[in-house]
Amino acid sequence: MRSELTTLAARLTPVLREAGFTADAIAAHLGPEMTEAMHRGEPAAVRFATRRQGRLDQLIRTFILRDPLSPAQLEELIGAELTQALIDAAVFTADQDLLRLDMDIRPHVILGRDRMVFSDADAAMTEHIPGPEHVLGVGAASLSLLQATPDSPVGTVLDLGTGSGVQALGQLHCADHITATDLHPRALDFAEATLGAAVDKQAEIELLEGPWYEPVQGRTFDRIIANPPFVVGLPEVGHVYRDSGLDLDGASALVIGQALEHLNTGGTAHFLAAWIHTSEQSWAHRVASWFPETGVSAWVIQRDVADPAHYVGTWLRDESLDPRSAESDARTAAWLQHFADAGVTGVGFGFVAMKNIGDQPTEILAEEMTQSFTDPLSPEIEEYFTRVEWLRDLNPEEFGDSRFQLRPGVAREDISLPDTDAGVGFTPAVMRLTRTEGPRWSHEVDSHLAAIVAGLHPQGLSLAETVELYAMAQGLDSEELLPAAVNAVGDLVRHGLVVPADLIITE
Structure with missing residues (x-):
């Protein structure tokens, strides 16, 4: 055991849960408006909502707002013995005659399971x-990676740069063995406490100290997860949780570039990453250059792009720096000058998923996902690798001989705009096929492709036969139409709008 906090976490967590100090119970107690205020970081509103001073109100004030209280009040909440143990371990520190929580101990729902996360106190x-040396708790980035990482049964997992253990929490119920690494000793102490407080874990946990992949040199895993210090900036470390010390997007390049040698064949890796945009090279080509030439199937999804000034301002505010201060002025100027010297026109951010495909040539799909969606991305990522594996070795003739099904829930959208030539009415502008679940992919199609796709059935005609039948009905040349249909349907398969009959799971 690394830290006394681990023992205390295991003792404290059931006491807090018994008192109703869980994420769902707190949300129900506060109500939707005040819960949103809590998530926005508005303590005065939450303090007003807990003015009734019931036990849960006092726990919220003590552990979320970190309001001071007397030793007697804390004893009344959690018991005298546990109170003294927390004081002795400096979990609570004295502020004159009062005590204040010196870290963050907060309940979260992680992939549908109630968890307690231990980390440094945030702002x-x-x-x-x-x-x-700050160790983060649960933030927006870590939550998004949790939603994008599969939690299907797996043998071994590497959580690279575990921090307070949030990503490992998402794997506790599905992995046999989890190796969590971090270069920051205090992060590992918090991770041990966080993971030790989970009562329903099935995975064996191993904590290793060291940078990047060094602690697991020569080892391979079935699944790798990393929310690395990917902030794009100068080669220096101001905050260990976000700054790598590598220049620009070097942290993302390192984590992605070295992942394959630590993946078992068939294993997958799932990262948050950032990359620069320049006028000399597309972002997609830049990220693609980080992968080896063989052995990888990769899906790179850009979710957002920030201009340099916006990016710098966001991260300076993240460290609670007043943008009007002289320090902020100097830091901004240095950061933006570094970007200008490197030709940075923007910074992209998103997800990277990759799979070890053995000795086959590397294949990379890098694309933007700008549409809004709320469904977890992890099922889509697992299905994506299944779809591209099916596509990988098919020649056009084999593809044409295959049968397909239009995915249930795909909508056909016919968009019309005002007819400016006639001055009245509408004229057709665009037709789209759009998924109404998952990541809501949408593809523009013409009437020919829409009709062909509508005629597909897993027990019916093959794609080539469907095209031939449609061409005969429309007086078209099927030999000219088929290659275009194969390419278009292949794109629809890649995004899951059309499903090969071979991949349909029947009950």
């Missing part, structure tokens, strides 16, 4: 500036 609820 969301108290007037506090996180220091260079």
Whole structure:
């Protein structure tokens, strides 16, 4: 055991749960409006909502707002013995005659399971500036990676740069063995406490200290997860949780570029990453250059792009720096000058998923996903690798001989715009096929492709036969139409709008 906090976490967590200090119970107690205020970081509103001073109100004030309280009040909440143990371990520290929680102990719902996460105190609820050694709890980025990482049964998992253990939490119920690494000793202490407090874990846990892949040199895993310090900037470390010390997007390049040698054949890796945009090279080509030439099937999804000024301002505010201050002015100028010297026109951010496909040539799909969606991305990523594996070795003739099904829930959209030539009415502008679930992919199609896709059936005609039948009915040349249909349907398969009959799971 690394830290006394681990023992205390295992003792404290059931006491808090018994008192109703869980994410769902807190949300129900506060109500939707005040729960949103809590998530926005508005402590005064939450303090007003807990003015009734019931036990759960006091726990929210103590553990979320970090309000001071007397030793007697804390004893009444969690018991005298546990209170003294937390004081002795400096989990609560004295502020004159009062005690204040010196870290963040907060319940979260992680992939549908109630968890308690232990980390450093952040600045969301108290007037506090996180220091260079700050260990993050659960943030928006970590939640998005949780939603994008499969939690299907798996043998071995590597959580690279575990921090407070959030990503490992998402794998506890599905993995046999989890190796969590971090170069920051205090992060591993928090991770041990977080993971030790989970009562329903099935995975064996191993914690290793060291940078990047060094602690697992020569080892391979079935699944790798990393939310690395991917902030794009100068080659320096201001805050260990976000700054890698590598220049620009070097952290993302390192984590992605070295992943394959630590993946078992058939294993997958799932990362958050950032990359620069320049006028000299497309972002997609830049990220593609980080992968080896063989052995990888990769899906790179860009979710957002920030201009340099916006990007710099966001991360300076992240460290609670007043944008009007002299320090912020100097930091902004240095950061933006570094971007200008490197020709950076923007910074992209998104997900990277990759699979070890053995000795086959590397294949990469890098694309933007700008549409809004709320469904978890992880099922789509697993299905994506299944779809592209099916596509990988098919020649056009074999593809044409295959049977397909239009995915249930795909909608056909016929968009018309005002007819400016006639001055009245509408004229057709575009036709789209759009998924109404998952990531809501949408493809523009013409009437020919829409009709062909509508005629597909897993027990019916093959694609080539469907095209031939349609061409005969329309007076078209099927030999000219088929190659275009094969290419178009292949794109629809890649995004899951059309499903090969071979991949349909029947009950």
